[in-house]
Amino acid sequence: MGSLHPAELQCTAEEMKDYFLRFAYPGQNPANPVIDRHSYTVGYPYTNFPMQFGWGAIQVRISEDGFTSVNTTKPGHILYDGKIIRHLSQGADGAWQVTTTGYGNNTTVNVITPGSPPGLNPPNEIPVSLSSVNTWQGVGIFNDLDHQMIAYIEDHH
Amino acid sequence: MSVNRSKSFTVGYVLLGLMFCLAAGIVMITRYQKMNSCYNDRPPLRSIDVTIDTSQSEQLIEQLKKFADKNGFKYEIAYYTPNREDFSVWMTRKDVEVVISSPFNPGEFGIDFYNNDCIQPTVASDIDGLLTDLKSFISEIPNVTITDVN
Numbered sequence: 598m599g600s601l602h603p604a605e606l607q608c609t610a611e612e613m614k615d616y617f618l619r620f621a622y623p624g625q626n627p628a629n630p631v632i633d634r635h636s637y638t639v640g641y642p643y644t645n646f647p648m649q650f651g652w653g654a655i656q657v658r659i660s661e662d663g664f665t666s667v668n669t670t671k672p673g674h675i676l677y678d679g680k681i682i683r684h685l686s687q688g689a690d691g692a693w694q695v696t697t698t699g700y701g702n703n704t705t706v707n708v709i710t711p712g713s714p715p716g717l718n719p720p721n722e723i724p725v726s727l728s729s730v731n732t733w734q735g736v737g738i739f740n741d742l743d744h745q746m747i748a749y750i751e752d753h754h
Numbered sequence: 755m756s757v758n759r760s761k762s763f764t765v766g767y768v769l770l771g772l773m774f775c776l777a778a779g780i781v782m783i784t785r786y787q788k789m790n791s792c793y794n795d796r797p798p799l800r801s802i803d804v805t806i807d808t809s810q811s812e813q814l815i816e817q818l819k820k821f822a823d824k825n826g827f828k829y830e831i832a833y834y835t836p837n838r839e840d841f842s843v844w845m846t847r848k849d850v851e852v853v854i855s856s857p858f859n860p861g862e863f864g865i866d867f868y869n870n871d872c873i874q875p876t877v878a879s880d881i882d883g884l885l886t887d888l889k890s891f892i893s894e895i896p897n898v899t900i901t902d903v904n
Binding site for chain 1: 798866
């Protein structure tokens with residue numbers, strides 16, 4: 598997956614890194630850039646409404662240079678276990694590109710059911726596999742995130 | 755007359771029932787929100803970085819499992835590569851969550867402790883003993899490097 602941020606916008610590396618961290622995961626509020634090692638909750642697909650019951654739990658890591666972020670899904674996440682790697686790079690023509698790759702095991706996971714929020718011990722769990730949804734919608738979800746990022750840059754640059 | 759009174763009682767009971775359901779719903783939603791209020795953005799309470807040789811992955815996993823068993827954590831591991839060098843480990847209990855992952859380079863792991871209780875939050879000083887214990891287990895691996903991050 599990848600998206601282009603046109604050269605005519607003339608964004609600097611520092612500006613792009615700032616924008617990049619505002620669109621690190623689906624459902625992120627761009628007012629709050631991600632911070633390395635923080636734990637977040639992704640939104641329901643194509644919304645900014647955070648998923649409940651631990652269904653969207655991820656940890657975000659950011660590389661020292663700020664050009665790569667890694668989202669790791671936690672147990673309970675509907676797409677556990679997997680990693681999403683987003684990388685920001687600039688082409689020879691000055692255009693910026695965000696490349697998103699993902700991999701994981703698409704396992705059947707025990708999802709905490711409504712009425713048993715995270716923190717309860719023991720939680721009620723049901724086995725769920727959404728591997729087909731991951732394959733089917735994963736690209737679209739992150740393309741949507743990139744489109745939001747482009748719109749944000751155009752509005753704020 | 756009695757029919758009207760009976761109707762009034764029925765309407766009254768229905769209204770009372772609806773009010774009770776509404777109140778119970780508000781209480782449940784408020785409690786749910788409180789229990790989950792801290793999950794949208796959690797900073798780590800403490801973090802360390804651990805570097806091992808990739809051939810020592812199984813030793814690290816073994817030490818992490820020992821730590822989890824000793825301290826009452828639920829333990830989960832996910833392998834991302836067939837050679838089992840790229841993996842993440844999650845340890846959870848009611849008050850604390852520990853995440854071990856290697857996001858960038860094989861053999862380089864970040865270990866982060868998080869509060870896991872929104873109502874009675876765990877603070878950094880609460881986990882000093884856990885961190886010391888984990889470091890002790892990991893330091894049994896030959897030539898391991900442990901670096902405090904915060």
